[in-house]
Amino acid sequence: GENVEQHPSTLSVQEGDSAVIKCTYSDSASNYFPWYKQELGKRPQLIIDIRSNVGEKKDQRIAVTLNKTAKHFSLHITETQPEDSAVYFCAAIYGGATNKLIFGTGTLLAVQP
Amino acid sequence: KAGVTQTPRYLIKTRGQQVTLSCSPISGHRSVSWYQQTPGQGLQFLFEYFSETQRNKGNFPGRFSGRQFSNSRSEMNVSTLELGDSALYLCASSLVENTEAFFGQGTRLTVV
Numbered sequence: 001g002e003n004v005e006q007h008p009s010t011l012s013v014q015e016g017d018s019a020v021i022k023c024t025y026s027d028s029a030s031n032y033f034p035w036y037k038q039e040l041g042k043r044p045q046l047i048i049d050i051r052s053n054v055g056e057k058k059d060q061r062i063a064v065t066l067n068k069t070a071k072h073f074s075l076h077i078t079e080t081q082p083e084d085s086a087v088y089f090c091a092a093i094y095g096g097a098t099n100k101l102i103f104g105t106g107t108l109l110a111v112q113p
Numbered sequence: 114k115a116g117v118t119q120t121p122r123y124l125i126k127t128r129g130q131q132v133t134l135s136c137s138p139i140s141g142h143r144s145v146s147w148y149q150q151t152p153g154q155g156l157q158f159l160f161e162y163f164s165e166t167q168r169n170k171g172n173f174p175g176r177f178s179g180r181q182f183s184n185s186r187s188e189m190n191v192s193t194l195e196l197g198d199s200a201l202y203l204c205a206s207s208l209v210e211n212t213e214a215f216f217g218q219g220t221r222l223t224v225v
Binding site: 051 | 144161163171
């Protein structure tokens, strides 16, 4: 079925530490994997995405890795800051030529100053 | 460039009533998707419209429906409201397939 599993559900780190969030998808045809950050009371906003023809992508302190064989992808945040505190969602596109996003259940990241 | 606009921002309805939510996508975007967000179920896909045609539908009852107009604006309708329909309804627009989805601020629906 269409499923994206996300772990952990909550993550608390000290400022300056790294944070890693992991997701697993079920449809081998999925080829687009975005990550969204949602602050309290605000809309989800894309922070980084990766396509299936790429194994890793980096944007400053944020990186995403993709293992197509294992159907795993992960978000890595280095040198965390209090403003990184939010809920992070991974997602996968299901259904080929579409924009149907199946989301993971979210990770509440708390960065302690 | 204006972002995705959803109206209204907040709604309170009574069980059994129906409601219509509106979404105006980013100019030039032809794909509009709708999602339901609840604390217990997270973000769940409702449906996607592209060029006035429903391209995908999620696992929701027939009380949930939508449409898209020629200017790409979209509406979703929920009939015979139930308490469990209380949620944040988000719409997102995309330029083409498999690209960034830009979300609106959502409509917070409360059913009493």
